Amino acid sequence: MRSPEIIADAYRNEGRRLTPQRQLLFALMHGNETHPxxxxxxxxxxxxxxxxxxxxxxxxxxxxxxxxxxxxxxxDGGAVRFDPNVDDHHHALDASTGEVFDVYVDNxxxxxxxxPEGFHVDQVSIVFRGRLARHAKSSKKSSTQKSPAQQQTAxxxxxxxxxxxxxxxxxx
Amino acid sequence: MRSPEIIADAYRNEGRRLTPQRQLLFALMHGNETHPxxxxxxxxxxxxxxxxxxxxxxxxxxxxxxxxxxxxxxxDGGAVRFDPNVDDHHHALDASTGEVFDVYVDNxxxxxxxxPEGFHVDQVSIVFRGRLARHAKSSKKSSTQKSPAQQQTAxxxxxxxxxxxxxxxxxx
DNA sequence: TGCTTATCTGCACGACTTGCAGATAAGCAA
DNA sequence: TTGCTTATCTGCAAGTCGTGCAGATAAGCA
Numbered sequence: 001m002r003s004p005e006i007i008a009d010a011y012r013n014e015g016r017r018l019t020p021q022r023q024l025l026f027a028l029m030h031g032n033e034t035h036p037x038x039x040x041x042x043x044x045x046x047x048x049x050x051x052x053x054x055x056x057x058x059x060x061x062x063x064x065x066x067x068x069x070x071x072x073x074x075x076d077g078g079a080v081r082f083d084p085n086v087d088d089h090h091h092a093l094d095a096s097t098g099e100v101f102d103v104y105v106d107n108x109x110x111x112x113x114x115x116p117e118g119f120h121v122d123q124v125s126i127v128f129r130g131r132l133a134r135h136a137k138s139s140k141k142s143s144t145q146k147s148p149a150q151q152q153t154a155x156x157x158x159x160x161x162x163x164x165x166x167x168x169x170x171x172x
Numbered sequence: 173m174r175s176p177e178i179i180a181d182a183y184r185n186e187g188r189r190l191t192p193q194r195q196l197l198f199a200l201m202h203g204n205e206t207h208p209x210x211x212x213x214x215x216x217x218x219x220x221x222x223x224x225x226x227x228x229x230x231x232x233x234x235x236x237x238x239x240x241x242x243x244x245x246x247x248d249g250g251a252v253r254f255d256p257n258v259d260d261h262h263h264a265l266d267a268s269t270g271e272v273f274d275v276y277v278d279n280x281x282x283x284x285x286x287x288p289e290g291f292h293v294d295q296v297s298i299v300f301r302g303r304l305a306r307h308a309k310s311s312k313k314s315s316t317q318k319s320p321a322q323q324q325t326a327x328x329x330x331x332x333x334x335x336x337x338x339x340x341x342x343x344x
Numbered sequence: 345t346g347c348t349t350a351t352c353t354g355c356a357c358g359a360c361t362t363g364c365a366g367a368t369a370a371g372c373a374a
Numbered sequence: 375t376t377g378c379t380t381a382t383c384t385g386c387a388a389g390t391c392g393t394g395c396a397g398a399t400a401a402g403c404a
Contacts (some may be wrong), residue, residue, distance in 0.1 A: 067211055074248050090285070090291075092288060104285070105284060107282070110282065111280070112278050113262070113300065115273075116273045120305060121264075122301055123208070124298060124299070125301070126298050128285065130293040130294040133292060134200075
């Protein structure tokens, strides 16, 4: 995602209006590495601009996505998450915290995949599920910088549902 | 997923009852390569057993998943899809039809990924998005060529809103 | 055949999004 | 600065996908 200023210009050039809501959201998304959901971003935005509507957050994120400034991520059925990093990268999902980290893989094109005959690949996305050891209790650390992707799923494990985010006292 | 008979035995051994609904669903899922959603499976099941409840389909699929007989797939925010293939494999998603194909990748462990320090990978899942060129289907799927995963996303293309998996009409 | 209780079915409800329509307020002209 | 046009914003209803509940059914067994 480009800088808020550049995006502001892009908006103007497209005849769109620059509203304080949009500017706030540009700023909150720029460089944001938390891969927030619309709700999550809404909560942060609400602190700085009480009254902003969740609907506006959804709309603005959709616009940014349509402009190619951010990407959508659908990890494990929860809410969609947004990523301002549109470089060629992948993700690591911490199963216990729900956190998502950007992961760069430099040799995807070397994958030996048996694709259906005649299948043209537009995009490849890889998700590494696991967990981040925040406080290594034992002396086992500094594993890798360019680690080989450990081993693959051994067996389908009992459908872990993504940690539900707390919903603000919403009700309908 | 093992055969319906074996699963039936497994159910009995766990003290669960073998109902005609479950038996039908075991049969419909066994060897099913369409990666159906609960709704899709429900529609097929309804033809053979009018009156079966969608709720029952969800329940039975959840049981099978908990038993490790099938896997869940969350592709692009639509409904969850179920896969009776629990081998170590990945998926190719046809962006225009929504079809999902199983893909075997034999050198995942060679991926050079820059994972966060201390991140322990439990599972790696790869999704190849693109489309299948349908035409001249003369010979069988005899040739399983090991094609290198084509090139990666050149650039995040303006996030084309996922064609909102047409809920009902889709998977039939 | 009868009994216990696991299942099934139907429905309401919750999470996440999107469609709508009236209220607001950018952007521009005078 | 004032006015005007109309893009946006906000609030709410509605739609999709799943899950919780509770009464009706029907497996499995004596």
